[in-house]
Amino acid sequence: MSGNKVKKTIKTIKIDVDKCNGCRACEMICSAFHAEPKYSSNNPARSRIRVIRDPLRDVYVPVYAGDYAVAECAGRDRYTIDGKEYDECAFCRASCPSRDIFKEPDSGLPLKCDMCEGEDEPLCVKWCIVDALTLDVREEEVEEFPERDELEIGLESLADRYGIEKILETVARISKKD
Secondary structure: OEEEEEEEEEEEEEEOOOOOOOOOHHHHHHHHHHOOOOOOOHHHHHHEEEEEEEHHHEEEEEEEOEEEEOOOOOOOOOEEEOOOOHHHHOOOOOEEEOOOOOOOOOOOOOOOOOOOOOOOOOHHHHHHHOOOEEEEEEEEEEEOOOOOOOHHHHHHHHHHOHHHHHHHHHHHHHHHOO
C-alpha cells in the first residue's frame, strides 16, 4: 500500500539539557492543561513531559511522551555526555511495560504529547523560563496513506493480541449462531 507525497508541517520540541535547571514548570503546566476540566488540578504524574532528575550530579533531562511501545527494549546502556552519566531509559519517549513513566496514574493508559492541541505552541515551551525547551517547526515531504477505519484498527490490535487463528475461530463460531 503506497500513498501520495504531500508537504506536512512537522512540530517537535527541541531540548537543551545544558539549559534545564530542573524547575519542573513544564510538568506543572502540562498536567494543568490536560486536567479535566482544563486547569482544574495539577498532578505531574498526568503530565506528558517529565524531567528526569539527579540533583546531586546536576543532571536534568526533560523528556516528552512519544508513542506507546508494546514491548520493552533490550537496551539498558549508560552514556556519559560532558562528564554526566545518563541511563538509556532517560532519553526514551515511549510508554512501555517496564516502567510507569508516561502512563495515566488511575487507568494505566499510555500518555502521548499532543503539542497542547489548540494552542499556538506547547505550553511547556511557553513556560520554560530558561529556554531549555524550544519549538522546532519544519516542512517535510511525507507519504500520506488513506485513513483506516476503526474496525480495521480494532481488528489489527485484536490480531496482535490473540492471533489471527483465534479471531477466525471466533468469527466462525459467531457466524454459526446466526
